Amino acid sequence: MKIEPQHVVSLTYNLYVDQDGTENLVEKTTEEQPLTFLYGAGQMLPRFEENLSTLSTGDTFDFRLPAADAYGEYDDEAVANLPKEMFEGQDLPEIGSLLPLQDNQGNHFQGQVVSVVEDAVIVDLNHPMAGQELHFTGNVLNVRPATPEELSHGHAHGADGHHGH
Numbered sequence: 001m002k003i004e005p006q007h008v009v010s011l012t013y014n015l016y017v018d019q020d021g022t023e024n025l026v027e028k029t030t031e032e033q034p035l036t037f038l039y040g041a042g043q044m045l046p047r048f049e050e051n052l053s054t055l056s057t058g059d060t061f062d063f064r065l066p067a068a069d070a071y072g073e074y075d076d077e078a079v080a081n082l083p084k085e086m087f088e089g090q091d092l093p094e095i096g097s098l099l100p101l102q103d104n105q106g107n108h109f110q111g112q113v114v115s116v117v118e119d120a121v122i123v124d125l126n127h128p129m130a131g132q133e134l135h136f137t138g139n140v141l142n143v144r145p146a147t148p149e150e151l152s153h154g155h156a157h158g159a160d161g162h163h164g165h
């Protein structure tokens with residue numbers, strides 16, 4: 001079956017990124033635990049879905065997403081100064097640790113602590129994969145029409161559609 005919107009896709013993929021001039025495997029899914037998602041529902045990177053748009057069950061893929069089409073270019077300005085009062089009554093976070101944060105729209109994201117100065121904790125708000133080209137290879141294991149329940153929820157309910165909630 002061909003991949004198209006309102007279908008649930010199960011696939012395996014390997015994700016490689018360039019680190020210090022060599023390509024390293026940073027994520028991997030298996031046939032036992034494939035990535036299963038509702039195609040066209042906005043859960044995946046748009047250009048990731050675009051690269052799958054011509055594929056069908058049994059096809060393989062191998063494509064690269066430049067940083068701009070993945071998690072964005074690294075932005076030197078994307079840092080926040082969190083006043084130390086925010087951490088009153090608790091230990092200050094360690095450099096390198098990830099803090100759960102929330103923006104004005106209620107979106108959750110993580111910031112990585114880069115330094116602690118006199119009155120503030122400085123946090124890098126870039127996505128951990130910002131500035132990196134993503135190289136995906138993999139196999140399309142299955143494509144099936146989404147169930148009415150999945151369409152109303154806007155997400156897939158597992159490879160067979162029976163893990164409802």
Ligand SMILES: [Zn+2]
Pocket residue numbers: 150153155157164165
């Ligand atoms: Zn659901």
